[in-house]
Amino acid sequence: MLRRSLLALSALIVSSTMSAQINSGIQSQSTSENDFVKSYSDSMVVAKEKIYSSDFKVANKKKSSLKSTRLFLPLTYYKDVVHNSFSLDSYNSNPNLLTRIYLESPSLVKNTEKDLIEQQATLVEVEEPILHQVEIVDKVAPIPVEANAAPVEVMVLKPNFWSYKGDFALQVLQNYVSGNWYKGGESNYSALASALMEANYNNKQKVKWENRLELKFGMQSSKSDSLHSYKTTEDLIRLTSKLGLQATKKWYYTVQLVGYTQFTHSYRSNDPVLYADFLAPLNLNLSVGMDYSVDWLNHKLKGNIHLAPLAYNMKYTRLVNLAGRLGIDEGKHTKHDIGSEFTVDLEWKLMDALTWKTRLYGYTAYKRAELEWENTFILQFNKYIGAQLFIYPRFDDGVTPDGHHGYWQLKEFASIGFRLALSTDK
Secondary structure (H helix, E strand, O other): OHHHHHHHHHHHHHHHHHHHHHHHHHHOOOOOHHHHHHHHHHHHHHHHHHHOOHHHHHHHOOOOOOOHHHHHOOOEEOHHHHHHHOOOOOOOHHHHHHHHHHHHOHHHOOEEHHHHHHHOOOOOOOOOOOOOOOOOOOOOOOOOOOOOOOOOOOOOOOOOOEEEEEEEEEEEEEEOOOOOOOOOOOOEEEEEEEEEEEEEEEOOOOEEEEEEEEEEEEEEEEOOOOOOOOEEEEEEEEEEEEEEEEOOOOEEEEEEEEEEEOOOOEOOOOOOOOOEEOOEOEEEEEEEEEEEEEEEOOOOEEEEEEEEEEEEEEEEOOOHHHOOOOOOOOOOOEEEEEEEEEEEEEEEEOOOOEEEEEEEEEEEOOOOEEEEEEEEEEEEOOOOEEEEEEEEEEEEOOOOOEOOOEOEEEEEEEEEEEEEEEEOOO
16 A cells, blocks of 8 residues: 555656646747756656655565656657556556656657667576586697698718828929039939829728829939930839728728839849839738727827738739849749738828828738838928928848848938829818
């Protein structure tokens, strides 16, 4: 009953206010439409404050009245209001009030019930919480994104374990002395050509094969020699081949073959006797031992040392009449013996332009011994011009000793001229 009383009172107040405003607007033709709207808005504010008092809020908690709230919304045309106006229900104050507004001031109506229905949001009450099914999976690494790459042609080169070296020299000397030179002497011409070629294999793992070919040939002419137009001053063909299997970082098990002879015949001044010729003699030495690789003094001193406790030596002569002079039994072409051998082959770069090459070779058959020490000092002035000093002492007690020097022999020469060194070492 209290609720209906409050609603009736509210409707009466609003109806009275609206009626007064409408009557005033009809009676006073000079009142503008804007003044009427302002008066209507003010009356709505007053009615709203009365209805939403504390007592009304308590009563409204039990039951809501949707029709009462239409008075406080923007003026809208409702179909049920017009329908209820013709209803037989005795209590229709709210609908009657809106009906009067529709009839007397239709310009105030801005909305329709259809517009409100389209604009309202649909509320759905959720009775039970929505549970999402979560699938637990193991953490995996992200799939890498492959970059788009253009095809590239790849050329694979087979590794080359060979290296090559070459050292070539040509020296020419001309000496002229007039017939009345106060110190005497004679004019002469001399030339010396030399070539050293190496082909070495090293697979950087276990196997090493070194090959070296040395060629030297020198000639000299002099007017005092009436028997020979020229004589040889240097004549050598020597091949050294060495196959090694690595034992440690510096040591190799090695098999070495050394063979040497000369190009042509050798004579002395004004002497018709032949002292040596091609393959007279030919020396072959085959040894089994170990090699030590030398790399000292900050890479300035390099080479190897070969030690062979077992060595086979063969000496051969093509001309049997030279057998006695060459240490071979008379009437025979060959001589065989077994002994020990060592070879020291080093190259020391003393300065940028000065290099010392040395070869020390020794062989003993316990009945005889050979020792050779070759020393070559090379002074390189530029890329193509250089000078050489060659000193070669030798000991051999397998030949007939000389009355002055005994078993010792010595050769020495100095030259200057063209020299070119080539290398493909890596």
